[in-house]
Amino acid sequence: MASYHSFAIFLALAFAFCLQATLGSIECENLNKDSCAFAVSSSGKRCVLEKHVRRSGVEVYDCYTSEIDADKLKDWIETDECLKACSLDRNVLGISSDSLLESHFTQSLCSPQCYNSCPNIVDLYFNLAAGEGVYLPKLCEAMGEKTRRGMQEINSSGFVASCPISGRKMSENYVAAPAMAPF
Numbered sequence: 001m002a003s004y005h006s007f008a009i010f011l012a013l014a015f016a017f018c019l020q021a022t023l024g025s026i027e028c029e030n031l032n033k034d035s036c037a038f039a040v041s042s043s044g045k046r047c048v049l050e051k052h053v054r055r056s057g058v059e060v061y062d063c064y065t066s067e068i069d070a071d072k073l074k075d076w077i078e079t080d081e082c083l084k085a086c087s088l089d090r091n092v093l094g095i096s097s098d099s100l101l102e103s104h105f106t107q108s109l110c111s112p113q114c115y116n117s118c119p120n121i122v123d124l125y126f127n128l129a130a131g132e133g134v135y136l137p138k139l140c141e142a143m144g145e146k147t148r149r150g151m152q153e154i155n156s157s158g159f160v161a162s163c164p165i166s167g168r169k170m171s172e173n174y175v176a177a178p179a180m181a182p183f
Helices: 002-023 080-085 103-110 119-131 136-145 147-155
Strands: 045-053 059-069
Touching (some): 103 119, 103 136, 119 136
């Protein structure tokens, strides 16, 4: 009877390992160019696509595991629907917050089709925006109200000085000072 339970436990463990091997786990280094960008490995790290040019001039694309953690996501390859809804390209190289400066991209990111349906992309850009001192939900709110103001907040790392009213001269009470450092 004891050997039956041991055998049953052995079979259950073997089945669990086989099931995981059958379903597979995502390792960034095993992904091709068309599935790497915006993917998340089984360890929860984001995948990044990089391009190298060989001495022969041939361009080679490699997928690597970054040190950037995805929040609560593992084994994820982004869908074409989300890439389209968020105005992203599957062949984007690296991970950068630069696209947040483009109003067309930010409008797509903040659209209900992207923001409410694509948690992986929203999580990535939420963290990238936070690294620039910007709170993505506030930026999306600003996109609806004052697109220009939202972009100014990114350009200045979250601090926007008010500008003087045109036509008025600055009084001597105003003193030029460097911008505040981000928190």
